[in-house]
Amino acid sequence: MKNITAVILAAGAGTRMKSKIPKVIHQVCEKPMVQHVIDVAQELLAEKTIVVIGHGCEKVKEAISDNVEFILQKEQLGTGHAVIQTQHDLPDEGHVLLLYGDTPLITSETIKELISYHEEGDFAATILTAHVNDPTGYGRIARDHSDRVVKIVEHKDANEEEKEITEINSGIYCYDAKLLKQSLSKLDNNNTQNEYYITDVVEILNKESYKVGAYKIEDETEIMGVNSRIQLAKAEEVMRRRILNNLMQEGVTIIDPNNTYIDKEVKIGEDTIIYPGVIIKGNTQIGEDCIIGHNCRIENSMIKNNVKIQSSTIVDSIVDDDCTIGPYAYLRPNSKLGKAVKIGDFVEVKNATIGDRSKASHLSYIGDAEIGKEVNIGCGVVFVNYDGKNKHKTVVKDHAFVGSNTNLVAPITVEEYGYIATGSTITKDVPEGSLSVARGKQKNIAGWVERKGVLKKD
Ligand code: UD1
Ligand code: CA
Numbered sequence: 529m530k531n532i533t534a535v536i537l538a539a540g541a542g543t544r545m546k547s548k549i550p551k552v553i554h555q556v557c558e559k560p561m562v563q564h565v566i567d568v569a570q571e572l573l574a575e576k577t578i579v580v581i582g583h584g585c586e587k588v589k590e591a592i593s594d595n596v597e598f599i600l601q602k603e604q605l606g607t608g609h610a611v612i613q614t615q616h617d618l619p620d621e622g623h624v625l626l627l628y629g630d631t632p633l634i635t636s637e638t639i640k641e642l643i644s645y646h647e648e649g650d651f652a653a654t655i656l657t658a659h660v661n662d663p664t665g666y667g668r669i670a671r672d673h674s675d676r677v678v679k680i681v682e683h684k685d686a687n688e689e690e691k692e693i694t695e696i697n698s699g700i701y702c703y704d705a706k707l708l709k710q711s712l713s714k715l716d717n718n719n720t721q722n723e724y725y726i727t728d729v730v731e732i733l734n735k736e737s738y739k740v741g742a743y744k745i746e747d748e749t750e751i752m753g754v755n756s757r758i759q760l761a762k763a764e765e766v767m768r769r770r771i772l773n774n775l776m777q778e779g780v781t782i783i784d785p786n787n788t789y790i791d792k793e794v795k796i797g798e799d800t801i802i803y804p805g806v807i808i809k810g811n812t813q814i815g816e817d818c819i820i821g822h823n824c825r826i827e828n829s830m831i832k833n834n835v836k837i838q839s840s841t842i843v844d845s846i847v848d849d850d851c852t853i854g855p856y857a858y859l860r861p862n863s864k865l866g867k868a869v870k871i872g873d874f875v876e877v878k879n880a881t882i883g884d885r886s887k888a889s890h891l892s893y894i895g896d897a898e899i900g901k902e903v904n905i906g907c908g909v910v911f912v913n914y915d916g917k918n919k920h921k922t923v924v925k926d927h928a929f930v931g932s933n934t935n936l937v938a939p940i941t942v943e944e945y946g947y948i949a950t951g952s953t954i955t956k957d958v959p960e961g962s963l964s965v966a967r968g969k970q971k972n973i974a975g976w977v978e979r980k981g982v983l984k985k986d
Contacts, residue, residue: 529643531622533705534569537610538562538629539582539601544755550584552629553591554760557767558791558809560591561754562629564767570595571636572643574625578617580610606723607699608715615712619705626726628699630754633766638750639700645743646702652738653707653729655680656700658748665755666696667727669742677740680727684720695744697727698751707738767792797833821854829859845877848884866901880911883926896938897922906932906950913938928958 542551552562562579569577581588582601589598601613611626618624623643627634638656646654655677657669667680668690680697681690711729719725730740745751749766752759771792772785779798782788787804790796794808797816805823808814812826815833820826826842832849840854844861847853850868857871860878865871869882872889880894883901888894890907896919897911903924911922912935920938924930928942931950942948946958952966977983 529623529647531619532569532572532574532625532643533619533622534572534574534577534625534627535611535614535618536562536565536569536577536579536596536627536629537607538588539580539585539604539610540630541583541604542630542755545757545760550588551754553584553588554754556632556754556760556763557771561632561760561763562588563592564632565627565629565634566592566596568634568636568639569625569627572625572639575619575622576617578614579629580613582610606717606721607726608712608724608728611708611726612712612715612724615709618709620709622705624703624705624708626699626701626703628753631699631751632754632763633750633752633770634698634700635750638745641745642700642743643702646741649739649741651704651741652733653701653703654741654743655730656698656751657695657742657744658698658746658751659694659744660696660748661694663691663694663696666753667699668693669695669697671695676734677730677742678734679731680725682719682721682725682727695742698745699753700751701726703729707733815849824854896920897924899924900926900928900944902927904929906930906934908933910935911938912936925960 538552540551545551545554553560556564566577577596578599579596580599580601582604585600599613599617601610642654642656665683667682668686669677670679670681670690672678708729711732714732715724715728717724733740752763754760754763768789769785771790772782772788775796776782780796781801783802784804788802789807791809794812796814799816800814800818802820803822806820807825810828812829814831817834818831819836821838823839824837828844829842830846832847834850835847836852838854840857842859845859845863847865848867851865853871856873858876862879863877864881866882866884868885870887870889871877874891875888876893878895880897880899882899885901886899886903888905892905892909894911896913909930913919922936922938923941925942925944927944928946930948931952933951934948935953937953937955940954940957942958943960945961947963948954948958949963949965952964954964954966958964
C-alpha cells in the first residue's frame with residue numbers, strides 16, 4: 529500500500545446542532561466525534577493526519593489528541609475550500625484519504641477495503657458510497673448509462689430526477705495526491721450554497737477522462753453523518769451497541785445492552801457479568817468472573833478477578849482478586865484494595881491502601897491511610913484526616929481491631945494486634961498488642977430517675 533496522508537475536515541459550525549460548541553467535538557460514547565475519525569486514520573498508520581479547524585478552533589484543539597497537524601480555515605466557504613487550505617501540506621504522490629469529522633462510525637476495516645478497491649481499479653479518486661433508504665441531505669452519486677461515476681450532486685442542487693437516486697456520498701474519499709492537488713485549483717462556487725464543494729473534484733476528473741471509482745458498502749450505519757442532536761443520539765446507540773457486541777463476543781455477559789454504557793477502551797475478562805445501569809469509563813480493566821451489579825459506575829480503574837461489586841462508584845482505583853464491594857460504597861481516587869478485602873455498605877475510601885482480607889463492613893470513612901492485612905474496621909469508624917489546613921496519614925498495621933464508632937485522629941499509628949475499644953477517640957499511637965480505651969467511663973447512679981421525676985414510674 530502507498531503512503532497515506534489523512535485529511536479530516538472539522539472547521540464547520542454545525543448550525544443544525546443548535547449548540548454553543550462546535551459540532552465535531554460533541555461526544556459519542558464519551559469521545560469527541562472527530563477523535564473517533566482521527567483514531568481510524570491512526571489505525572491505518574497514516575503518515576500524517578491533518579485536521580482542518582475553523583469554527584471554535586481553540587475548543588476543537590483542546591478536545592482532541594495532539595498527534596495531528598492543525599490547519600486553520602479562517603472562513604468556512606465549503607468542504608472544497610477546506611481542502612484547498614491543506615494543499616501545500618499534501619504530498620506529491622501516494623494516497624490522500626479525506627474524511628469528515630462528523631462521521632464517527634466509520635471503521636478502519638472499511639477504509640482498508642476502500643483503499644484496496646482504489647488501488648486495484650487504478651482510480652484517480654474513489655468515493656465510499658452506500659444505498660440508503662432515506663438519502664435526504666446527502667450528495668447523490670450520478671452515473672452514466674454505462675454505470676460510470678460522473679459526478680456528485682448535492683441534495684440542495686439536485687433536480688427531481690437526481691433526488692430519486694439512493695446511492696449517496698459518504699464524504700469519505702481516497703485520491704491520488706497529485707490529481708487531487710491539480711483539481712483543487714479548478715473548483716468554483718457556482719451552486720445553490722455559493723460554497724466550494726470538494727465533491728466537484730469528481731466531475732473535474734471525469735471531464736479530464738480520469739477514472740473515478742465508487743466503493744459501495746452494505747452497512748450504511750458506518751457512514752452516517754451527524755448533523756443534528758437526533759443523529760447524535762442515533763450514532764451513540766450504534767457505537768454503544770458495537771462496543772457491547774464486541775465484549776459479548778469475547779465472553780462477557782451483558783444482561784441488558786439497552787441499559788449498559790461502556791467506553792471503547794474498556795477491557796473485560798471472560799464470564800464477568802454486567803447488570804443493568806452500569807457505566808464503565810475511560811481506561812478501565814476488569815478481570816474474569818466478576819459480578820458488576822446494577823447501577824455501578826467505574827472509571828479509570830483496575831478490577832482484577834472474581835470481584836463482586838454492588839451499586840457502587842469506583843474512580844481511579846485498584847481492586848485485587850476476590851474483593852466484595854458495596855452496596856453504596858465509594859472508592860475515590862488512589863484507593864488500593866488487596867486480595868479478598870471487604871468494603872461494605874456506605875463505606876468511603878480515599879487515597880488509602882488496604883491489605884489482604886481486611887474488612888470495613890459498614891458506614892466508615894477511610895481517607896489517607898495505610899491499612900495492613902486482616903484488619904477489622906468496625907461500623908462507623910472515621911479516619912479523621914483533616915485539621916482544616918492539612919491532610920494527615922493514619923497507619924493501621926496487620927491484625928489490628930478498630931472497634932465501632934472509633935475516631936482515629938491522624939497522624940497516628942495503630943501497631944500490629946492493637947485493639948481499640950468501641951467509641952474511642954484515639955489521639956495517641958496504639959502499641960502492639962495493647963487495648964486502647966479513650967472514652968468517658970460509665971457511671972450508674974441508682975434511683976436517679978425517680979428522684980428527678982423525669983419519667984413516671986407505675
Ligand atoms: C457533505 C457532502 C455530501 C455528503 C455528506 C456526507 C459536500 C459538499 N457535501 O454534506 O455530499 O453526502 O457530507 O455526510 O462535501 N467543513 C469544513 N469547512 C467548511 C465546510 C464544512 O471543515 O467550510 C467540515 C464540517 O465541519 C464537517 C464536514 O466538513 O465535518 C462536512 O460538512 P457538512 O456541512 O456537514 O456537509 P454536508 O452538508 O453534510
Ligand atoms: Ca455532514
